[in-house]
Amino acid sequence: MRNRRKYQYTTNTEHLASQHQFLTEWSAEKFIAQAMDIHEDVAEYIAKVLEEKTYPEQAYKSCSGILSFSRRVGNERLIDACRCAQSFGQYGYRVIEEILNKRLDRLKLEDEAARIPNHKNIRGKDYYQ
Numbered sequence: 001m002r003n004r005r006k007y008q009y010t011t012n013t014e015h016l017a018s019q020h021q022f023l024t025e026w027s028a029e030k031f032i033a034q035a036m037d038i039h040e041d042v043a044e045y046i047a048k049v050l051e052e053k054t055y056p057e058q059a060y061k062s063c064s065g066i067l068s069f070s071r072r073v074g075n076e077r078l079i080d081a082c083r084c085a086q087s088f089g090q091y092g093y094r095v096i097e098e099i100l101n102k103r104l105d106r107l108k109l110e111d112e113a114a115r116i117p118n119h120k121n122i123r124g125k126d127y128y129q
Contacts, residue, residue, distance in 0.1 A: 028056045031063040038067070038075050045082035049091045062093040073100055080105035 035043035
């Protein structure tokens with residue numbers, strides 16, 4: 001049946017090539033669920049990737065690529081890469097790819113700020129008043 005609305009797509013999924021039919025099954029919930037199977041940090045990162053775009057559909061390919069890294073480099077490296085990228089506030093496929101290529105995921109993030117040790121030569125803020 002012909003669609004007479006202007007500037008609208010009409011697609012019958014049965015007419016799609018078999019390699020494209022799986023694309024119609026993509027959804028934000030599906031990507032977040034797949035990421036949750038890996039780890040909750042990856043799911044949180046995928047949710048942010050989807051959130052960064054005006055339309056979540058624009059981020060589906062990035063999400064698919066990010067999740068494919070689990071097969072290529074393993075879950076642990078992907079989890080660490082997502083944590084690293086999130087600490088930078090950067091969300092996307094290329095960010096994760098760079099982190100993994102440069103092995104930045106192997107560097108452990110410092111959880112605590114550097115502390116100044118107590119020492120008699122350190123005066124502190126009370127000295128300067």
